[in-house]
Amino acid sequence: MIRKILFFLPTQLFLISLKRNHIILLFWAVLFGIVGEVLFTKYGIPYLFLAPEYLNEVSFWSYFIIGFSIGGFVMAFNITGYVINSSKFPFIATLKYPFLRYCINNSLLPLVFVLFYSYKIANFLYIKESTIISDIIIYISGMLLGYTIFVTFSLTYFFSTNKNIFKILGIDDGQVNHNVNSLLLKDKSWYSFFKAKPKWHVEHYLHSPFKSRVARDISHYDTDMLKSIFKQNKINATIFELAVFLTFIGLGFLSERSLFIIPAGASIVLLFTTILILFSAVHTWLKGWTNIAFIGLFILINFLSKQQAFSYTNMAYGLNYKSNKAPYSNKILDNLKFNTNNYENDFKHEVKILNRWKSKIETTNKPKLIFINTSGGGSRSSLWTFYTLQYLDSLLNQKVFQQTHLITGSSGGMLGAAFYRELYLKSQQNILSPSIYDKKYRQIISNDLLNPIAFYMATNDFFIRNKKYYYNGHTYIKDRGYAFEHQLSVNTDNIFDKDLNSYFIPENEAAIPIMIFSPTIINDGRRLLISSQPISYLSNNIPVNNTYSQPITENVEFSRLFKNQAAQNIKFSSVLRMSATFPYIMPSVSLPTEPQINVLDAGMRDNYGALTTFKHIHTFRDWINQNTSGVIILTIRDKPKSLNIKSNPLSSIIESISTPIGSLYGNLFTIQDYNLDDMMQYLSSDLSQPIDIIDFELESNNDQISLSWHLTKREKGNVLKSMYSKNNQKSVVRLQKLLEN
Numbered sequence: 001m002i003r004k005i006l007f008f009l010p011t012q013l014f015l016i017s018l019k020r021n022h023i024i025l026l027f028w029a030v031l032f033g034i035v036g037e038v039l040f041t042k043y044g045i046p047y048l049f050l051a052p053e054y055l056n057e058v059s060f061w062s063y064f065i066i067g068f069s070i071g072g073f074v075m076a077f078n079i080t081g082y083v084i085n086s087s088k089f090p091f092i093a094t095l096k097y098p099f100l101r102y103c104i105n106n107s108l109l110p111l112v113f114v115l116f117y118s119y120k121i122a123n124f125l126y127i128k129e130s131t132i133i134s135d136i137i138i139y140i141s142g143m144l145l146g147y148t149i150f151v152t153f154s155l156t157y158f159f160s161t162n163k164n165i166f167k168i169l170g171i172d173d174g175q176v177n178h179n180v181n182s183l184l185l186k187d188k189s190w191y192s193f194f195k196a197k198p199k200w201h202v203e204h205y206l207h208s209p210f211k212s213r214v215a216r217d218i219s220h221y222d223t224d225m226l227k228s229i230f231k232q233n234k235i236n237a238t239i240f241e242l243a244v245f246l247t248f249i250g251l252g253f254l255s256e257r258s259l260f261i262i263p264a265g266a267s268i269v270l271l272f273t274t275i276l277i278l279f280s281a282v283h284t285w286l287k288g289w290t291n292i293a294f295i296g297l298f299i300l301i302n303f304l305s306k307q308q309a310f311s312y313t314n315m316a317y318g319l320n321y322k323s324n325k326a327p328y329s330n331k332i333l334d335n336l337k338f339n340t341n342n343y344e345n346d347f348k349h350e351v352k353i354l355n356r357w358k359s360k361i362e363t364t365n366k367p368k369l370i371f372i373n374t375s376g377g378g379s380r381s382s383l384w385t386f387y388t389l390q391y392l393d394s395l396l397n398q399k400v401f402q403q404t405h406l407i408t409g410s411s412g413g414m415l416g417a418a419f420y421r422e423l424y425l426k427s428q429q430n431i432l433s434p435s436i437y438d439k440k441y442r443q444i445i446s447n448d449l450l451n452p453i454a455f456y457m458a459t460n461d462f463f464i465r466n467k468k469y470y471y472n473g474h475t476y477i478k479d480r481g482y483a484f485e486h487q488l489s490v491n492t493d494n495i496f497d498k499d500l501n502s503y504f505i506p507e508n509e510a511a512i513p514i515m516i517f518s519p520t521i522i523n524d525g526r527r528l529l530i531s532s533q534p535i536s537y538l539s540n541n542i543p544v545n546n547t548y549s550q551p552i553t554e555n556v557e558f559s560r561l562f563k564n565q566a567a568q569n570i571k572f573s574s575v576l577r578m579s580a581t582f583p584y585i586m587p588s589v590s591l592p593t594e595p596q597i598n599v600l601d602a603g604m605r606d607n608y609g610a611l612t613t614f615k616h617i618h619t620f621r622d623w624i625n626q627n628t629s630g631v632i633i634l635t636i637r638d639k640p641k642s643l644n645i646k647s648n649p650l651s652s653i654i655e656s657i658s659t660p661i662g663s664l665y666g667n668l669f670t671i672q673d674y675n676l677d678d679m680m681q682y683l684s685s686d687l688s689q690p691i692d693i694i695d696f697e698l699e700s701n702n703d704q705i706s707l708s709w710h711l712t713k714r715e716k717g718n719v720l721k722s723m724y725s726k727n728n729q730k731s732v733v734r735l736q737k738l739l740e741n
Helices: 002-006 009-020 022-035 045-050 060-088 090-094 098-105 108-127 133-161 165-169 190-194 223-254 264-304 330-337 340-360 378-395 411-428 440-445 450-461 480-491 500-508 572-579 610-619 621-627 653-666 668-684 713-724 726-740
Strands: 204-208 211-214 368-374 404-409 468-471 474-477 514-516 527-529 555-557 589-591 597-600 630-637 691-697
Touching: 009 022, 009 060, 009 098, 009 108, 009 204, 022 045, 022 060, 022 108, 022 264, 045 108, 045 264, 060 090, 060 098, 060 108, 060 133, 060 223, 060 264, 090 098, 098 133, 098 204, 108 133, 133 223, 223 264, 264 450, 330 555, 340 404, 340 500, 340 621, 368 378, 368 411, 368 610, 378 411, 378 440, 378 630, 378 713, 378 726, 404 411, 404 610, 411 440, 411 514, 411 572, 450 480, 480 572, 500 514, 500 572, 572 589, 610 621, 610 630, 610 668, 630 726, 668 691, 691 726, 713 726
Parallel strands: 368 404, 368 630, 404 514, 527 555, 630 691
Antiparallel strands: 204 211, 468 474, 589 597
16 A cells, blocks of 8 residues: 555656655745745735735635636646656656546645635634635635636646557557556565656556546657657747746736736745746746756846836825936935025924914814824824824714824824815815714725735736826836735725825815825935925934034935935825835835935834924924913824733744844834834923823734735724724823813
């Protein structure tokens, strides 16, 4: 029995992959890890497979598309294996429909994965999403149907094109006795597969999914003829792969039609499929030189990417990249910092806004000045920030937003705050329907943004970037950054389709709070401060009183640095994207400077925007002391501030190597909290009025909410329920008392 299992063709195909095809197995390992909720769980990648969304719904069709894409990956897996390994099993060429027989015998991994995937879908939907059993059956059926259709379509092609030895010789396969001259007559030791050999020993193979046959001896066949069979089959496979590859790339040209925006999980599988197709197509022609060819190609592309003619940059829409570049140097930044005229004018301008803010507050006492600091965290932060503001304003009769002067933060939190601010502005203009408190808006801000990003990544960004986007007379290249902005516009009914300058008047009149964005400059770690208002006072850190030092410039004012590049015309959705550019998921934004600078997520430097808030309070401390009864800082956090101390068990060698760097990155936001708490102590000495910091923390109760631009139904519910936690309700009561005084 052991011998039969060991020298069974499915077993031998798995062993040869284990020995030779490590890249292929790596893809399978990643898929098993994702579906098994072992890999990338923090970022919610497993949910893209377990609860995929299509047209903003988890449906039969979303699972159908996932199944269809998995079918494509399985066929790419079979073709790649056939191209690389078939020569080790030459008897396959003598079988009728050789590629079909290969696929049947190579189905061990695909079969295990499909069964495992089906189980995980059912378990996830039933346990975590509370989906009824009939819907679960429909969803799994959709996945299986999509898988079956692609595999059937592929095999139909190979039925009509592939040849075997009997077709060439004109012999009816039914006349051949498959049990004569069996390879069983040749004795092989069980450990023979460890040895290098031109052929791998097989004694039985699957003739059909439920029927096995003895592998017959082929020593009497002409070797060159067998090779010609494999060559012809491989050419047909290459043609099929190229057709599939071109179809995938062609889908990229339809990426702005909602009907063609496939689930993000399908896009991930699509990317894996494309890589396998390219690998096997190249291997067909180069064989043993394939790895060297890919290494050489990578080196060539890496070299060319540094050349201007082949370089690719992601742009902020609305900026002028054709005019002279803005000089970026320490001298230029210092000149901006030490410009006393700018400082004095901007200081006076801000005081006028503060006075207008005060005049709008209906109270006989001095009002509380509110600052909102909101953290990054993808869609969970967008929804949490939006719902927190919506909930507080509905409970306190809009006192919170009326008394808010400044909003800062990063990533998803700023997106949620910007959405609420825009709705608030429209409600003040009486052009909003339904009410700002309607749950419709919570659904809008939490709608999927990841599907188009993943789709662009799979079909556009890694291969062909020739699609253009035209905005305000400028031309830009479409990529996954564009996909993010486009989908955001679709979700929000184009509410952010305006330039930064559009907010100058309503902010200046104190009709809405000022928003200051602070993406991180990759080149030197500085913060790029973006606002529709002039804010040079935040870039100033000139020593005062008895301090003598030479401080370096930390904050760079966007509007003045890019004055000649139409800074105020930048599209507001691009500003949101620059503040929310999570590495790898979206491309870093390149700006028109010399030398060129690139920016990433604001959370890299200040996840909560507290640096901007503290600087503002310190700068206008005299006005605050004279005109307010104190400051309230609402901190809307996507995770609790006080975390449990992690245990430190014995570490493996790999963990010991990775821990120092991994720990530093993992505690990045906690380190920011340490620094900001210390800064608050120093800031408190500037004010005679009290500073109240009120935290609203997203609490998941050990049910992790993914850091992603995609949330499941359960995750959205957990975000909303978090408002009713004990700590957050205490914060509500505390805020209510402060605003009543």
